Amino acid sequence: MEAFSTHTGVGIPLRRSNVDTDQIIPAVYLKRISRTGFEDGLFAAWRSDPSFVLNNEAYAAGSVLVAGPDFGTGSSREHAVWALMDYGIRVVISPRFGDIFRGNAGKGGLLAAQVTPDDAELLLKWLENHPGQSVTVDLAEQRITCGSLSVPFQIDPYTRWRLLEGLDDIALTLRHADSVTLFEQGRSSLLPSIQAG
Amino acid sequence: MGRTMAQKVWDAHVVRRAEGEPDLLYIDMHLVHEVTSPQAFEGLRQAGRPVRRPDLTLATEDHNVPTTGIDLPIADPVSRTQVETLRSNCAEFGIRLFPMGDAEQGIVHVVGPQLGLTQPGMTIVCGDSHTSTHGAFGALAFGIGTSEVEHVLATQTLPLRPFSTMAITVNGTLPDGVTAKDLILAVIARIGTGGGQGYVLEYRGDAIRALSMEARMTVCNMSIEAGARAGMIAPDATTFEYLAGRAHAPSGSDWDRAVAYWTSLASDEDAEFDAEVVIDAAELAPFVTWGTNPGQGLPLSASVPDPATIPDDGERLAAERALTYMGLQPGMPLREVRVDTVFLGSCTNGRIEDLRAAADVLRGRRVDPDVRMLVVPGSMRVKAQAEREGLDAVFTAAGAQWRSAGCSMCLGMNPDQLSVGERSASTSNRNFEGRQGKGGRTHLVSPVVAAATAVRGTLSSPADLEPIPTAAAG
Numbered sequence: 001m002e003a004f005s006t007h008t009g010v011g012i013p014l015r016r017s018n019v020d021t022d023q024i025i026p027a028v029y030l031k032r033i034s035r036t037g038f039e040d041g042l043f044a045a046w047r048s049d050p051s052f053v054l055n056n057e058a059y060a061a062g063s064v065l066v067a068g069p070d071f072g073t074g075s076s077r078e079h080a081v082w083a084l085m086d087y088g089i090r091v092v093i094s095p096r097f098g099d100i101f102r103g104n105a106g107k108g109g110l111l112a113a114q115v116t117p118d119d120a121e122l123l124l125k126w127l128e129n130h131p132g133q134s135v136t137v138d139l140a141e142q143r144i145t146c147g148s149l150s151v152p153f154q155i156d157p158y159t160r161w162r163l164l165e166g167l168d169d170i171a172l173t174l175r176h177a178d179s180v181t182l183f184e185q186g187r188s189s190l191l192p193s194i195q196a197g
Numbered sequence: 198m199g200r201t202m203a204q205k206v207w208d209a210h211v212v213r214r215a216e217g218e219p220d221l222l223y224i225d226m227h228l229v230h231e232v233t234s235p236q237a238f239e240g241l242r243q244a245g246r247p248v249r250r251p252d253l254t255l256a257t258e259d260h261n262v263p264t265t266g267i268d269l270p271i272a273d274p275v276s277r278t279q280v281e282t283l284r285s286n287c288a289e290f291g292i293r294l295f296p297m298g299d300a301e302q303g304i305v306h307v308v309g310p311q312l313g314l315t316q317p318g319m320t321i322v323c324g325d326s327h328t329s330t331h332g333a334f335g336a337l338a339f340g341i342g343t344s345e346v347e348h349v350l351a352t353q354t355l356p357l358r359p360f361s362t363m364a365i366t367v368n369g370t371l372p373d374g375v376t377a378k379d380l381i382l383a384v385i386a387r388i389g390t391g392g393g394q395g396y397v398l399e400y401r402g403d404a405i406r407a408l409s410m411e412a413r414m415t416v417c418n419m420s421i422e423a424g425a426r427a428g429m430i431a432p433d434a435t436t437f438e439y440l441a442g443r444a445h446a447p448s449g450s451d452w453d454r455a456v457a458y459w460t461s462l463a464s465d466e467d468a469e470f471d472a473e474v475v476i477d478a479a480e481l482a483p484f485v486t487w488g489t490n491p492g493q494g495l496p497l498s499a500s501v502p503d504p505a506t507i508p509d510d511g512e513r514l515a516a517e518r519a520l521t522y523m524g525l526q527p528g529m530p531l532r533e534v535r536v537d538t539v540f541l542g543s544c545t546n547g548r549i550e551d552l553r554a555a556a557d558v559l560r561g562r563r564v565d566p567d568v569r570m571l572v573v574p575g576s577m578r579v580k581a582q583a584e585r586e587g588l589d590a591v592f593t594a595a596g597a598q599w600r601s602a603g604c605s606m607c608l609g610m611n612p613d614q615l616s617v618g619e620r621s622a623s624t625s626n627r628n629f630e631g632r633q634g635k636g637g638r639t640h641l642v643s644p645v646v647a648a649a650t651a652v653r654g655t656l657s658s659p660a661d662l663e664p665i666p667t668a669a670a671g
Contacts, residue, residue, distance in 0.1 A: 015514075016514075016515075016518075017511045017512075017514075017515050018390055018490045018515060020490065020627075020629045022608075022627065022629040022630070022631060022632050023629065023630060023631075026609065026631050026635070027260075027608045027609045027610045027632075028609055028610065028635075030232050030260075030610060031232075031261065031273075031275040031276050031278075031279050031610065032275065032279070033235035033236070033239075033278060033279055033282045034236070035236045035239065035240075045630060045631045045635060045636075068511055069391065069511065070390055070391040070424070073390055073391070073424060073490075074326065074421070074422075074627060074629060075325075075326050075608075075627075076233065076324055076325055076326040076340040076341060076342055077232070077233065077342075078233065078236075078324075078342035078343040078344060079343075081342070096391050096394065098394070098424065099394055099395060099424070099426050100326060100340055100341070100342060100426065103341075103342060103345065104342035104343075104344065104345075107342060107344035107345065108344065156358065157217070158217070158218060158219055158358075169344070169348055169356060170244070170246070170347065170348050170351050170352065172356070173221060173348065173351075173352045173354060173356060174351070174352060176212070176213050176221060177352075179212050179213045179221070180212055180221075180223070180249075180352060180353065180354055183212040183223050184223075184353075187223075188458075190447050190451050190454060190455050190458075191225055191316075191319065192225075192226070192313065192314050192316060192445040192446075193252040193253060194251075194252055194253070194254070194255050194293045194314070194445075195252070195293060
């Protein structure tokens with residue numbers, strides 16, 4: 001995973017709540033077996049609407065998405081994170097994220113920055129009034145800056161550390177393989193198992 | 198201080214705990230399907246890592262599979278490739294797979310419980326948000342993303358922060374005609390699609406205790422629609438009766454030891470929950486959704502809400518958008534909403550009791566000629582059981598289509614889809630825009646409401662149907 005320190009890019013105001021992962025990428029795009037190339041599926045249904053924010057040239061090349069509350073609810077599809085990143089989004093800002101989406105974002109190197117509802121509204125308004133302007137997101141300082149507006153954001157400290165360091169979760173866990181083996185030796189014999197295929 | 202059930206199961210699975218780090222949690226069972234696994238297997242291959250515990254991993258084909266012509270190759274080449282990729286990955290890494298056509302194939306969350314692989318006190322994960330279903334047994338079960346699928350395949354563990362706990366206490370008795378689906382839709386409407394975020398929900402109270410095992414699965418299944426990753430119900434006699442004699446359940450003296458352990462899992466009397474919601478079962482009624490998220494629901498007797506009366510700006514905007522998408526007018530009685538399609542199935546309501554309940558409504562009646570009704574068993578085992586009971590004949594005599602097992606019309610990944618503007622009453626779990634096919638309009642309902650709606654052609658409960666003339670009277 002690529003390390004994340006600060007990012008500056010055009011902000012995209014997505015004034016919608018409950019942006020579920022079926023909207024971020026509809027199921028029909030989930031049939032692929034590759035890990036990349038999902039940008040065409042991003043908000044696929046909404047992009048057919050000419051008034052959709054990504055169809056506005058000023059925002060189309062944006063990389064910092066600001067949305068209403070409950071972004072990334074619903075399905076566990078990590079394709080939602082991949083589609084956002086493949087499109088070029090590096091940061092999503094919302095007052096509240098779906099749990100699984102937030103976890104997936106942290107694994108994939110997408111920063112899910114949680115702000116207060118009031119600050120989200122300030123950011124949305126600013127971006128709507130300043131199309132095509134940039135936003136800077138500083139992970140170390142946990143701060144979002146655009147124009148004279150500057151607001152803090154929340155992120156789980158462990159995810160922050162992993163993003164800053166660009167660390168791979170599996171490699172971290174495998175350092176403790178002995179603990180896993182020890183745990184397995186103590187597991188109840190009553191627990192079910194499956195004959196391999 | 199006492200511990201909640203979720204805390205007990207969590208504590209029993211901590212492999213490693215360190216200051217400032219998430220707990221490393223051991224996973225007892227990892228369920229796999231074709232959609233969220235290919236990139237995880239690819240990651241293993243690239244890193245040269247094996248699957249640590251193939252014996253704790255089970256795969257099935259469900260999301261992409263057609264529900265007709267299952268003896269033929271999948272027509273859609275992209276779907277076929279994804280299913281074939283699962284087959285080759287399972288063969289390469291030594292994982293047991295139930296492929297299309299196998300007697301055990303079905304929706305991953307129907308297959309686990311029916312084999313007795315889902316047991317109280319276990320940790321169960323799957324790259325699917327409806328893994329919460331398995332919590333009905335007192336297991337801690339939750340959906341994960343593909344990176345986490347790879348993590349579990351490689352290490353049989355997950356690094357996780359402890360969840361908070363929320364008690365959902367449902368007191369009293371459900372009125373006649375009110376089902377587990379109505380109950381959970383009412384819970385979601387009450388706490389909202391984000392209300393359960395960060396929590397494990399524990400469903401408690403007399404109305405929950407009175408539910409069958411399959412009804413409990415319906416409730417826990419939709420915990421994710423309230424934002425919670427997991428829902429749990431304490432194991433009791435109903436749980437043990439369901440498990441006894443199943444293929445992977447303990448037997449003989451092991452059974453007694455297992456039951457003793459399972460019984461100890463219930464939340465302690467003095468356990469404290471981080472939040473609690475109390476619901477009076479007597480006040481519940483058949484429930485349907487009118488909008489585009491599962492929290493936008495109302496009793497069937499209500500009318501489409503008027504967004505103008507919603508004080509919160511964000512919610513009003515969401516309601517306006519939802520009504521536009523759904524093609525509904527404020528004030529229209531929900532009972533007058535006409536549907537094109539009825540879908541009975543999914544991991545929420547595709548079990549044998551769901552099919553029996555719907556068949557009881559349809560027996561001796563006909564599906565409205567302008568409505569197509571798909572009946573899709575959750576697994577091939579459910580299908581076989583239903584056919585032994587003659588339910589398939591009831592459905593087909595009524596004019597419904599009887600299909601093979603799969604996720605079907607719950608999501609638009611297989612041939613069973615809505616077309617643009619088509620409206621459904623669906624026993625599945627999500628009414629998101631385009632969930633059942635691009636431009637499709639979904640109303641979430643219980644199996645009996647689905648069946649009654651199929652007969653009348655408008656959203657209906659069985660109480661709305663004309664009585665069937667009996668042979669003696671006729």
